Amino acid sequence: MHQAFQFPVPEIDFATIAPVVFVALAGIVALVTEMFGNGRDKRTTIWVSLIGLGIALVTCVYQLGLSEYTTFNKMVERDAFASGIHIVIILATALTILFSEGYMRDKRIAHGEFYPLILWSATGAMIMSSTESLLVMFVGLEILSISLYVLAGLSRAEEKSEESALKYFLLGGFASGFLLYGIAFVYGATGSLNLVYVNSALAHSHGSSTQLLLFGLGLMLIGLGFKLSLVPFHLWTPDVYQGAPTNVTAYMASVSKIAAFAALSRILIAYAAIHEMWIPALTAIGVLTMTYGNLVALRQTDVKRMLGYSSIANAGYLLVAVIARGAHPAETSTTTIVFYLLGYSLTTIGAFAVLTLATRNGSEGTKFSDLRGLYQRSPAAAIILTLLAASLMGFPGTAGFLGKLFIVKDGLQSGLTLLVVCLAVNSVISVYYYLGLVKAVFAAGDEASELRLSPLKGGVAVACAACAIGVLFVGIFAGPVLSVIGGAH
Amino acid sequence: MGILSILILVPILGAIVLALLPADNQLARRVSFGFAGVAFALSLAVLAQFKSNTFHLQLQERFVWVADLGIRYHVGVDGLSIWLVVLTTLLTLISLAYGFYVNVRTKSFLALILVLEAAMLGSFLSLDLISFFTFFEATLIPMWLLVNNWGGEKRNAAANKFLIYTFGGSIFMLVGMVAISAQMHHLVNVSDYDLVDLQNVAAAGTLWKGNLQLETWVFWAFAIAFLVKTPAFPFHTWIADTYAEAPIVGPILSSAMVKLGTFGLLRFVLPLFPEVVQTQAPILMGLAVVSILYGAIVAAVQTDLRRLLAYSSLSHMGFILLGIFSLSFTGIVGGSYQQINHGVTTSALFLLVGFLFVRRGTTEFSALGGLKSQMPVFAALFLLSMLASVGLPGTNGFVGEFMALLGTFESGYAGQFGLNAGYAAAAGVGVILAAAYLLYMFQQIFYGPNANPLNLRLKDLKPWEVSVVSLLVVLILWGGLYPSTFTKPMEASAQAARLMAINPVGSRPVWGDPSLEIDVEGSQPDRGALVKVDEKREIGQPIKALSVVAPSNIRFVLDHQVSTATASASE
Structure with a gap:
């Protein structure tokens, strides 16, 4: 008998992936305008990028109100978590683009390919964070990373930028290998690349496939741990952050972590059934990450390195929430992770944006001493940096405080007391080096600082103001923000 | 918006206005004075509206802040906070007066004082934990x-030490x-940080049911935060550096700010951890006694006036702790009263030290001496303030410290809460030591030969300076001669705080039930009988007791609480 040819045509709903498509398209249009445009005037390219991101943002906010939906043969997942993460990614990308042009011009690396690359990188991050399929997750990660490898080396004349790109590329490639190997184990155990089947496999499995799945989890954890710069997979972070152009560093510290945390959270939720087995390992990683990041940050004299270590510590804080979410998906909500990432991105990008003010005539100052006199030169920038430091310390009234409060709440409700206490101790340690930053800014400057520091104007001013206002708004009017990122309940 | 919120907002508004003003020192001073004056007047208005015969929280305002987390903005005033609010607004005015001597970045300086005032007022009035x-x-x-x-x-080092x-x-x-x-x-399936709700559940014995170990941990988390702020031994090391390095308004404002520590103990720790407070009281009393003695001994060897006063502050704050954790009625009223007294006395002394500092540029004993004939008015005012700090009868310091010691002796003599009379005896030594080091201090500054030629140029206080200090001296004497002005409004709340901590489940007062009162005016105020009163009674109306409540009759409002908590969460 002739059997009808059966090929499962996947259901395709382009509306679902609209935000991703818009961002990718914006990248293509930006590339074209850059090719045909005037070489020096980047305004069209910047506007194209921002408008593309704006449209994508509106789509995401609209999608937040919709109910959960899976399409593309279960390769794309649209839920409140995905949309919330998309919003944070888009905002972070837009803020980075805003302050980039002035900085790159001052540093004499105003290359037009920055804009398409950063948009495609954001596309990868968005793909990675809205899927339950491990293969798509991997593809997203690669799109994100390959663009970033190029961006890290954007300052071609500088040796440390090249070093940064090469280090990031080699270690990133290595990490991707781990991730892929882990995915292979999951495939071996479940016969599928989709995380949905992990859960049922764990429920009905015999010991052997649980072992396979656990081994797969361990390898995937290593792969994502590199991206998240969790201790002990963090060794690349300070060098890469220091060497890359500051705007790329800001982007790396925020967007690539956002995407990797979203992926990690989804993977851990799939493994919720055996959370007793992975909690000890992740607890150890969490404690190490927080403590190491903060202790080493204390000794830094370079602001970029300090912020790099601070981002390691922050990854440790957020890991607490991700563990709590993975262990008890029914009792926790995604808002903690999205809220913290939102506050953290605003704060970190703002801090890096203020730091770019110390760039003039192709040279860039990144030491604490290079920021001296900022208060006299541009009081607004100094006050904004103080506010952002307060948020990083976790003072009430800022986004950082509520973010930590959410994490502490989730942690305590999930019984992660050790991690919560560790978080509290580390918050105290971190105060010291953030105060150092504030102190440097308010210290009296000399005549050289007048020449060294740019005034706060143009895109940098908009980005800094947006970050500062955002940090305060999120910290004070948390109710509306939460109801937006909480999605349809 | 009620009067309490306006009271908190006025200084913030003042700070914003100052930030927008042009850089004119004289104008900035006037504006800041205006706003602080309005705040002071408002605090007096709150005092006028305040009813002394109830322990319930008055003039409450409540808004939802973050609904998902159950965080609210909730303010209210009771006998424990009312005088602290007035003290804060008064000390702010005095600090601003000292601001006449600040000519560097004056505008920011004054604005910061106003911001600090708002933050302190907010802390004294807040009834939501967050x-x-x-x-x-x-x-x-x-x-x-x-x-x-x-x-x-x-x-720099002092500021960082203080903050960290x-x-x-x-x-x-x-945490x-x-x-x-x-x-x-866990209990009612709603996150809630509202003190009134939490105290209801704590009083009913359900908050910590079966989890006494957690209660102890959380108790210490709270207690240590407040002991650092107070400060008490061994968390005191920030205070000497801060007082010595801060501009003079630092210690003046700080003398209101450190009350947040002892006030926090009364407001949050006694009501929320009833089972643990009694068992841990001996440890806290021990810390109080050590603070008193250690502070006094270290003060006695200081060579700098400001450092001496910082350690003296440590010693005196010990008496407040002693009064509170004696858990007797007299002791808690005494401790609560001593908070006000210490604020008045310390700020008077530091204000005088400030006036000396702007004239002389140092506060080292070695540079001073023989100033009595040089600055007679200054010496007289200093003497009065110092004697209040010593605790001379007739000054407010005597009443507060005496009541705290008496309360300690009462509890100790009765052998309650694992205390004994030794605590009172040891703390009593502190009073003697205080006399010793403070008189030594006075001697160093005012007696002896006026040898240093720099001192011969010092001028006595100006009339406005005299009037500012005199205001505080009047309060010192008023508090000493007629203390009931200040203690009367505290009594009901102090008794309630005590009963919330020491009574067994079922007979603890609750803020959540307005029909429940404490019979302060009754024949045995110290027993603090709970009475059931007419439910329709407005807070503050005279109590007509319907019945004295036997412990089992009290209706606890937990289930009612659940419905209100749910309702407010869904707002």
């Missing part, structure tokens, strides 16, 4: 900036607050 924490932490930033920008030589100590203490309190809320979540 809004309290917000204001509590908000006091740190203006203080840090004041010390860091207008302080002495080692100001206090921040480090309080972050664990935050404790979340733990309480998680416990509440």
